[in-house]
Amino acid sequence: MSPPAIPMTTLSNGVKQPQLGFGTSAAGTAEEQLYKAVHTALDAGYRYIDTAERYKNEALLGRAIKDYIATGKLTREDIFITSKLPFYGHADPAFYIEESLRKLDTPYLDMFMIHWSMPGVKVPGKDEGVRQENGEYAHDLTPFIDTWRVFEKYYKEGKIRSLGVCNLNEEQLQDLFDKAEIKPHNLQIECHIFLPQYEMHALCKKLNMTMTAYAPLGSRGRTVFQAADAVVEADPLTFPLVKQLSEKYGKTPAQILIRQVLQRGISTIPKSVTPSRIIENISVFDFELTEDEMAQFAAITTRHRLFLFDAAWTHPFYPWPADRDAFWAARDAAIAAGTASVTA
Numbered sequence: 328m329s330p331p332a333i334p335m336t337t338l339s340n341g342v343k344q345p346q347l348g349f350g351t352s353a354a355g356t357a358e359e360q361l362y363k364a365v366h367t368a369l370d371a372g373y374r375y376i377d378t379a380e381r382y383k384n385e386a387l388l389g390r391a392i393k394d395y396i397a398t399g400k401l402t403r404e405d406i407f408i409t410s411k412l413p414f415y416g417h418a419d420p421a422f423y424i425e426e427s428l429r430k431l432d433t434p435y436l437d438m439f440m441i442h443w444s445m446p447g448v449k450v451p452g453k454d455e456g457v458r459q460e461n462g463e464y465a466h467d468l469t470p471f472i473d474t475w476r477v478f479e480k481y482y483k484e485g486k487i488r489s490l491g492v493c494n495l496n497e498e499q500l501q502d503l504f505d506k507a508e509i510k511p512h513n514l515q516i517e518c519h520i521f522l523p524q525y526e527m528h529a530l531c532k533k534l535n536m537t538m539t540a541y542a543p544l545g546s547r548g549r550t551v552f553q554a555a556d557a558v559v560e561a562d563p564l565t566f567p568l569v570k571q572l573s574e575k576y577g578k579t580p581a582q583i584l585i586r587q588v589l590q591r592g593i594s595t596i597p598k599s600v601t602p603s604r605i606i607e608n609i610s611v612f613d614f615e616l617t618e619d620e621m622a623q624f625a626a627i628t629t630r631h632r633l634f635l636f637d638a639a640w641t642h643p644f645y646p647w648p649a650d651r652d653a654f655w656a657a658r659d660a661a662i663a664a665g666t667a668s669v670t671a
Protein backbone atom coordinates (compact mmCIF):
# COMPACT_ATOMS: atom_id res chain seq x y z
CA MET A 328 0.00 0.00 0.00
CA SER A 329 1.38 3.44 -0.87
CA PRO A 330 1.88 5.84 2.05
CA PRO A 331 -0.57 8.72 2.64
CA ALA A 332 0.19 11.88 0.63
CA ILE A 333 0.88 14.68 3.07
CA PRO A 334 -0.98 17.92 2.30
CA MET A 335 1.27 20.90 1.56
CA THR A 336 1.19 24.49 2.74
CA THR A 337 2.44 27.12 0.32
CA LEU A 338 4.85 29.59 1.92
CA SER A 339 4.69 33.28 1.01
CA ASN A 340 7.49 32.77 -1.55
CA GLY A 341 5.70 29.85 -3.23
CA VAL A 342 7.82 27.09 -1.66
CA LYS A 343 5.73 24.11 -0.53
CA GLN A 344 6.07 22.91 3.06
CA PRO A 345 4.52 19.57 4.07
CA GLN A 346 2.01 19.97 6.90
CA LEU A 347 3.42 17.07 8.87
CA GLY A 348 7.11 16.51 9.51
CA PHE A 349 9.45 14.26 11.42
CA GLY A 350 11.02 15.74 14.60
CA THR A 351 14.52 14.50 15.41
CA SER A 352 15.47 16.00 18.77
CA ALA A 353 16.45 12.59 20.12
CA ALA A 354 19.22 13.01 22.66
CA GLY A 355 20.33 9.66 24.06
CA THR A 356 19.07 7.65 21.08
CA ALA A 357 21.54 5.20 19.56
CA GLU A 358 22.73 6.32 16.12
CA GLU A 359 21.59 3.07 14.51
CA GLN A 360 18.08 3.54 15.91
CA LEU A 361 17.78 7.08 14.60
CA TYR A 362 19.18 6.06 11.21
CA LYS A 363 16.54 3.33 10.94
CA ALA A 364 13.84 5.70 12.20
CA VAL A 365 14.57 8.09 9.31
CA HIS A 366 14.14 5.24 6.81
CA THR A 367 10.94 4.09 8.52
CA ALA A 368 9.65 7.66 8.37
CA LEU A 369 10.45 8.07 4.66
CA ASP A 370 8.90 4.67 3.90
CA ALA A 371 5.82 5.73 5.88
CA GLY A 372 5.41 8.89 3.80
CA TYR A 373 7.11 11.65 5.82
CA ARG A 374 8.70 14.18 3.47
CA TYR A 375 9.78 16.82 6.00
CA ILE A 376 12.66 16.27 8.43
CA ASP A 377 13.40 18.80 11.15
CA THR A 378 16.82 19.03 12.71
CA ALA A 379 19.20 21.54 14.31
CA GLU A 380 22.89 21.87 15.04
CA ARG A 381 21.86 21.46 18.68
CA TYR A 382 20.57 17.93 18.08
CA LYS A 383 24.06 16.82 17.01
CA ASN A 384 22.60 14.51 14.41
CA GLU A 385 22.87 16.44 11.14
CA ALA A 386 25.65 14.21 9.76
CA LEU A 387 23.74 11.07 10.68
CA LEU A 388 20.54 12.38 9.11
CA GLY A 389 22.46 13.49 6.02
CA ARG A 390 23.80 9.96 5.62
CA ALA A 391 20.42 8.34 6.26
CA ILE A 392 18.70 10.60 3.72
CA LYS A 393 21.43 10.16 1.13
CA ASP A 394 21.35 6.37 1.49
CA TYR A 395 17.58 6.41 1.13
CA ILE A 396 17.76 8.53 -2.01
CA ALA A 397 20.36 6.09 -3.38
CA THR A 398 17.69 3.35 -3.31
CA GLY A 399 15.87 5.35 -6.02
CA LYS A 400 12.62 5.62 -4.02
CA LEU A 401 12.88 9.41 -3.64
CA THR A 402 14.94 12.34 -4.84
CA ARG A 403 16.36 15.20 -2.76
CA GLU A 404 13.61 17.46 -4.13
CA ASP A 405 10.96 15.21 -2.55
CA ILE A 406 12.22 15.94 0.97
CA PHE A 407 11.87 19.19 2.93
CA ILE A 408 14.87 19.53 5.25
CA THR A 409 15.02 22.17 7.96
CA SER A 410 17.87 23.06 10.28
CA LYS A 411 18.65 25.79 12.77
CA LEU A 412 21.37 28.17 13.87
CA PRO A 413 22.80 27.27 17.28
CA PHE A 414 22.20 29.88 19.97
CA TYR A 415 25.97 30.48 20.15
CA GLY A 416 26.18 30.95 16.39
CA HIS A 417 24.87 34.50 15.99
CA ALA A 418 28.40 35.92 15.79
CA ASP A 419 29.05 33.87 12.64
CA PRO A 420 25.83 32.54 11.04
CA ALA A 421 27.58 31.88 7.70
CA PHE A 422 29.85 29.33 9.35
CA TYR A 423 26.88 27.41 10.78
CA ILE A 424 24.87 27.54 7.56
CA GLU A 425 27.87 26.07 5.73
CA GLU A 426 28.26 23.47 8.48
CA SER A 427 24.60 22.42 8.23
CA LEU A 428 24.90 22.13 4.45
CA ARG A 429 28.09 20.11 4.80
CA LYS A 430 26.86 17.78 7.54
CA LEU A 431 23.48 17.23 5.91
CA ASP A 432 25.40 16.69 2.68
CA THR A 433 23.02 18.74 0.60
CA PRO A 434 23.49 21.66 -1.83
CA TYR A 435 20.55 23.51 -0.25
CA LEU A 436 18.35 23.55 2.83
CA ASP A 437 14.59 23.90 2.46
CA MET A 438 14.48 26.11 5.54
CA PHE A 439 17.00 27.53 7.99
CA MET A 440 15.89 29.10 11.25
CA ILE A 441 17.07 31.13 14.20
CA HIS A 442 16.76 28.49 16.94
CA TRP A 443 16.78 30.38 20.22
CA SER A 444 15.92 34.01 20.83
CA MET A 445 18.69 34.28 23.44
CA PRO A 446 22.00 34.50 21.56
CA GLY A 447 24.99 33.15 23.45
CA VAL A 448 28.75 33.03 23.20
CA LYS A 449 30.67 30.07 21.83
CA VAL A 450 33.43 28.31 23.74
CA PRO A 451 36.41 28.59 21.35
CA GLY A 452 37.11 25.24 19.72
CA LYS A 453 34.03 23.54 21.20
CA ASP A 454 30.43 23.17 20.05
CA GLU A 455 28.94 24.62 23.18
CA GLY A 456 28.06 27.90 24.83
CA VAL A 457 30.13 29.73 27.43
CA ARG A 458 28.53 29.41 30.87
CA GLN A 459 28.37 32.16 33.46
CA GLU A 460 29.19 31.45 37.11
CA ASN A 461 25.50 30.86 37.91
CA GLY A 462 25.31 28.16 35.24
CA GLU A 463 23.42 30.26 32.73
CA TYR A 464 24.77 30.85 29.27
CA ALA A 465 26.71 34.06 28.66
CA HIS A 466 24.77 36.64 26.70
CA ASP A 467 25.51 37.88 23.20
CA LEU A 468 23.40 40.90 22.23
CA THR A 469 23.63 40.61 18.45
CA PRO A 470 20.32 42.02 17.14
CA PHE A 471 18.26 39.41 15.25
CA ILE A 472 18.34 41.57 12.13
CA ASP A 473 22.16 41.28 11.91
CA THR A 474 21.87 37.49 11.95
CA TRP A 475 19.03 37.74 9.47
CA ARG A 476 21.09 39.71 6.93
CA VAL A 477 23.36 36.66 6.60
CA PHE A 478 20.33 34.37 6.21
CA GLU A 479 19.08 36.72 3.45
CA LYS A 480 22.40 36.45 1.62
CA TYR A 481 22.21 32.64 1.57
CA TYR A 482 18.56 32.82 0.55
CA LYS A 483 19.44 35.01 -2.43
CA GLU A 484 22.18 32.57 -3.40
CA GLY A 485 19.62 29.76 -3.41
CA LYS A 486 21.34 27.78 -0.67
CA ILE A 487 18.38 28.24 1.69
CA ARG A 488 14.94 28.04 0.09
CA SER A 489 12.99 29.60 2.96
CA LEU A 490 13.77 31.40 6.20
CA GLY A 491 12.35 30.81 9.64
CA VAL A 492 12.55 31.69 13.29
CA CYS A 493 11.79 29.76 16.46
CA ASN A 494 11.02 30.86 19.98
CA LEU A 495 10.52 34.57 19.39
CA ASN A 496 7.69 36.38 21.15
CA GLU A 497 5.15 38.47 19.22
CA GLU A 498 7.04 41.74 19.64
CA GLN A 499 10.36 40.21 18.56
CA LEU A 500 8.75 38.59 15.54
CA GLN A 501 7.01 41.79 14.43
CA ASP A 502 10.23 43.79 14.88
CA LEU A 503 12.28 41.36 12.81
CA PHE A 504 9.55 41.21 10.19
CA ASP A 505 9.48 44.99 9.89
CA LYS A 506 13.26 45.23 9.45
CA ALA A 507 13.76 42.20 7.17
CA GLU A 508 14.19 42.51 3.45
CA ILE A 509 13.29 38.82 2.96
CA LYS A 510 10.38 38.42 5.37
CA PRO A 511 10.41 35.32 7.60
CA HIS A 512 8.33 32.55 6.04
CA ASN A 513 7.73 30.33 9.06
CA LEU A 514 7.66 30.38 12.85
CA GLN A 515 8.43 27.16 14.74
CA ILE A 516 7.15 27.35 18.29
CA GLU A 517 5.95 25.18 21.18
CA CYS A 518 2.27 24.51 20.54
CA HIS A 519 -0.04 21.86 21.98
CA ILE A 520 -3.38 21.75 23.77
CA PHE A 521 -1.91 23.37 26.91
CA LEU A 522 -0.14 26.12 24.94
CA PRO A 523 -2.35 26.71 21.90
CA GLN A 524 -0.66 29.95 20.77
CA TYR A 525 -3.82 31.66 19.51
CA GLU A 526 -2.34 35.17 19.51
CA MET A 527 0.89 34.04 17.93
CA HIS A 528 -0.94 32.10 15.25
CA ALA A 529 -3.08 35.15 14.47
CA LEU A 530 0.09 37.24 14.12
CA CYS A 531 1.66 34.68 11.78
CA LYS A 532 -1.44 34.70 9.62
CA LYS A 533 -1.40 38.51 9.54
CA LEU A 534 2.26 38.42 8.45
CA ASN A 535 1.53 35.75 5.82
CA MET A 536 3.77 33.28 7.66
CA THR A 537 3.14 29.62 8.37
CA MET A 538 3.37 28.29 11.92
CA THR A 539 4.86 24.93 12.88
CA ALA A 540 4.04 23.36 16.25
CA TYR A 541 6.88 21.73 18.14
CA ALA A 542 6.24 19.38 21.05
CA PRO A 543 2.69 18.66 19.77
CA LEU A 544 2.45 15.62 22.05
CA GLY A 545 3.76 17.50 25.07
CA SER A 546 7.36 16.34 24.58
CA ARG A 547 6.42 13.25 26.53
CA GLY A 548 7.84 12.75 29.98
CA ARG A 549 8.87 16.37 30.31
CA THR A 550 7.71 16.90 33.88
CA VAL A 551 7.75 20.60 34.50
CA PHE A 552 7.96 20.66 38.21
CA GLN A 553 7.79 18.30 41.19
CA ALA A 554 7.02 19.22 44.77
CA ALA A 555 6.13 17.15 47.83
CA ASP A 556 2.41 17.43 47.24
CA ALA A 557 2.25 18.48 43.62
CA VAL A 558 3.58 17.10 40.40
CA VAL A 559 2.91 19.45 37.54
CA GLU A 560 3.01 17.37 34.43
CA ALA A 561 1.89 18.57 31.07
CA ASP A 562 0.83 15.37 29.43
CA PRO A 563 -1.68 16.11 26.68
CA LEU A 564 -1.77 12.38 25.86
CA THR A 565 -3.79 11.63 29.00
CA PHE A 566 -6.15 14.62 28.88
CA PRO A 567 -9.79 13.41 29.22
CA LEU A 568 -11.07 15.03 26.00
CA VAL A 569 -8.21 13.43 24.08
CA LYS A 570 -8.99 10.02 25.59
CA GLN A 571 -12.69 10.42 24.84
CA LEU A 572 -12.09 11.32 21.17
CA SER A 573 -9.55 8.57 20.89
CA GLU A 574 -12.28 6.08 21.80
CA LYS A 575 -14.86 7.71 19.52
CA TYR A 576 -12.66 7.63 16.41
CA GLY A 577 -10.68 4.46 17.18
CA LYS A 578 -7.53 6.58 16.98
CA THR A 579 -4.72 6.89 19.51
CA PRO A 580 -4.34 9.97 21.76
CA ALA A 581 -1.29 11.02 19.74
CA GLN A 582 -3.29 10.89 16.53
CA ILE A 583 -6.03 13.04 18.06
CA LEU A 584 -3.46 15.63 19.21
CA ILE A 585 -1.72 15.76 15.83
CA ARG A 586 -5.02 15.96 13.99
CA GLN A 587 -6.31 18.88 16.07
CA VAL A 588 -3.14 20.91 15.42
CA LEU A 589 -3.34 20.20 11.67
CA GLN A 590 -7.02 21.15 11.56
CA ARG A 591 -6.07 24.56 12.95
CA GLY A 592 -3.94 25.11 9.84
CA ILE A 593 -0.68 24.64 11.77
CA SER A 594 1.99 22.23 10.58
CA THR A 595 3.65 19.97 13.12
CA ILE A 596 6.73 17.79 13.63
CA PRO A 597 6.09 15.02 16.19
CA LYS A 598 9.22 13.08 17.08
CA SER A 599 9.44 9.35 17.52
CA VAL A 600 12.16 6.78 17.11
CA THR A 601 9.69 3.93 17.67
CA PRO A 602 8.69 2.38 14.31
CA SER A 603 5.03 1.73 15.25
CA ARG A 604 4.62 5.32 16.53
CA ILE A 605 6.31 6.81 13.48
CA ILE A 606 3.61 5.14 11.36
CA GLU A 607 0.89 5.96 13.91
CA ASN A 608 1.75 9.66 13.89
CA ILE A 609 1.37 10.01 10.14
CA SER A 610 -1.90 8.04 10.01
CA VAL A 611 -4.02 11.09 10.67
CA PHE A 612 -5.41 11.92 7.25
CA ASP A 613 -8.37 9.52 7.28
CA PHE A 614 -10.59 11.18 9.89
CA GLU A 615 -11.73 14.66 10.84
CA LEU A 616 -12.63 16.25 14.17
CA THR A 617 -15.94 18.12 14.14
CA GLU A 618 -16.26 21.87 14.63
CA ASP A 619 -17.76 21.22 18.04
CA GLU A 620 -14.79 19.04 19.04
CA MET A 621 -12.38 21.72 17.86
CA ALA A 622 -14.33 24.21 19.96
CA GLN A 623 -13.94 21.93 22.99
CA PHE A 624 -10.18 22.03 22.48
CA ALA A 625 -10.33 25.80 22.18
CA ALA A 626 -12.10 25.91 25.56
CA ILE A 627 -9.23 24.20 27.44
CA THR A 628 -7.85 26.66 29.97
CA THR A 629 -4.89 24.66 31.34
CA ARG A 630 -1.65 26.39 30.36
CA HIS A 631 1.84 24.89 30.51
CA ARG A 632 4.90 26.16 28.74
CA LEU A 633 7.29 23.21 28.71
CA PHE A 634 10.28 24.86 27.07
CA LEU A 635 11.25 27.70 29.39
CA PHE A 636 14.93 27.71 28.40
CA ASP A 637 16.17 28.04 31.96
CA ALA A 638 19.77 28.19 30.75
CA ALA A 639 19.06 31.73 29.58
CA TRP A 640 16.53 33.02 32.17
CA THR A 641 18.07 36.47 32.53
CA HIS A 642 19.01 37.12 28.92
CA PRO A 643 17.82 40.61 27.92
CA PHE A 644 16.10 39.02 24.89
CA TYR A 645 14.36 36.32 27.02
CA PRO A 646 10.97 36.00 25.28
CA TRP A 647 8.51 34.92 27.97
CA PRO A 648 9.28 36.73 31.27
CA ALA A 649 5.72 36.35 32.61
CA ASP A 650 5.82 32.55 32.24
CA ARG A 651 9.30 32.42 33.73
CA ASP A 652 8.22 34.51 36.74
CA ALA A 653 5.08 32.41 37.28
CA PHE A 654 7.26 29.30 37.24
CA TRP A 655 9.58 30.77 39.85
CA ALA A 656 6.66 31.88 42.05
CA ALA A 657 5.15 28.37 41.96
CA ARG A 658 8.52 26.83 42.70
CA ASP A 659 9.20 29.18 45.61
CA ALA A 660 5.76 28.48 47.07
CA ALA A 661 6.39 24.74 46.86
CA ILE A 662 9.78 25.09 48.50
CA ALA A 663 8.21 27.12 51.31
CA ALA A 664 5.56 24.41 51.73
CA GLY A 665 7.94 21.45 51.79
CA THR A 666 10.46 19.82 49.52
CA ALA A 667 10.59 20.58 45.83
CA SER A 668 12.73 19.68 42.92
CA VAL A 669 12.83 21.01 39.40
CA THR A 670 13.28 18.20 36.95
CA ALA A 671 13.30 19.88 33.56
Ligand SMILES: NC(=O)C1=CN([C@@H]2O[C@H](COP(=O)(O)OP(=O)(O)OC[C@H]3O[C@@H](n4cnc5c(N)ncnc54)[C@H](OP(=O)(O)O)[C@@H]3O)[C@@H](O)[C@H]2O)C=CC1
Nearest residue numbers: 350351352541542543544545546547581597598599600601
Ligand atom coordinates in the same frame (compact mmCIF):
# COMPACT_ATOMS: atom_id res chain seq x y z
N1 LIG B 1 12.64 24.89 17.75
C1 LIG B 1 12.74 24.44 18.98
O1 LIG B 1 13.21 25.12 19.90
C2 LIG B 1 12.26 23.07 19.27
C3 LIG B 1 12.00 22.20 18.23
N2 LIG B 1 11.57 20.92 18.49
C4 LIG B 1 11.35 20.03 17.33
O2 LIG B 1 10.04 19.48 17.46
C5 LIG B 1 10.10 18.06 17.53
C6 LIG B 1 8.99 17.51 18.38
O3 LIG B 1 9.09 17.96 19.72
P1 LIG B 1 9.52 16.99 20.92
O4 LIG B 1 10.08 17.80 22.01
O5 LIG B 1 10.36 15.91 20.37
O6 LIG B 1 8.15 16.46 21.48
P2 LIG B 1 6.90 15.60 20.94
O7 LIG B 1 5.69 16.28 21.47
O8 LIG B 1 7.02 15.31 19.50
O9 LIG B 1 7.05 14.27 21.77
C7 LIG B 1 8.07 13.34 21.54
C8 LIG B 1 7.95 12.25 22.60
O10 LIG B 1 6.69 11.59 22.47
C9 LIG B 1 6.89 10.20 22.25
N3 LIG B 1 5.92 9.77 21.25
C10 LIG B 1 5.99 9.98 19.91
N4 LIG B 1 4.91 9.47 19.30
C11 LIG B 1 4.13 8.93 20.26
C12 LIG B 1 2.90 8.25 20.24
N5 LIG B 1 2.27 8.03 19.10
N6 LIG B 1 2.39 7.83 21.43
C13 LIG B 1 3.04 8.06 22.57
N7 LIG B 1 4.21 8.70 22.65
C14 LIG B 1 4.76 9.13 21.50
C15 LIG B 1 8.32 10.06 21.78
O11 LIG B 1 8.84 8.81 22.18
P3 LIG B 1 9.68 7.79 21.25
O12 LIG B 1 10.59 8.60 20.38
O13 LIG B 1 10.41 6.97 22.26
O14 LIG B 1 8.69 6.99 20.47
C16 LIG B 1 9.01 11.19 22.51
O15 LIG B 1 9.30 10.81 23.85
C17 LIG B 1 11.52 17.82 18.05
O16 LIG B 1 11.95 16.48 17.88
C18 LIG B 1 12.31 18.84 17.28
O17 LIG B 1 12.52 18.41 15.95
C19 LIG B 1 11.32 20.52 19.78
C20 LIG B 1 11.57 21.33 20.84
C21 LIG B 1 12.08 22.69 20.68
Ligand SMILES: O=C1CO[C@H](CO)[C@@H](O)[C@@H]1O
Nearest residue numbers: 352354379381442443634
Ligand atom coordinates in the same frame (compact mmCIF):
# COMPACT_ATOMS: atom_id res chain seq x y z
O1 LIG C 1 14.90 22.25 19.79
C1 LIG C 1 15.11 21.90 20.92
C2 LIG C 1 14.85 20.53 21.37
O2 LIG C 1 14.98 20.29 22.71
C3 LIG C 1 16.00 20.96 23.41
C4 LIG C 1 15.99 20.68 24.88
O3 LIG C 1 15.66 19.39 25.21
C5 LIG C 1 15.88 22.44 23.21
O4 LIG C 1 17.06 23.01 23.64
C6 LIG C 1 15.72 22.83 21.83
O5 LIG C 1 15.35 24.13 21.61
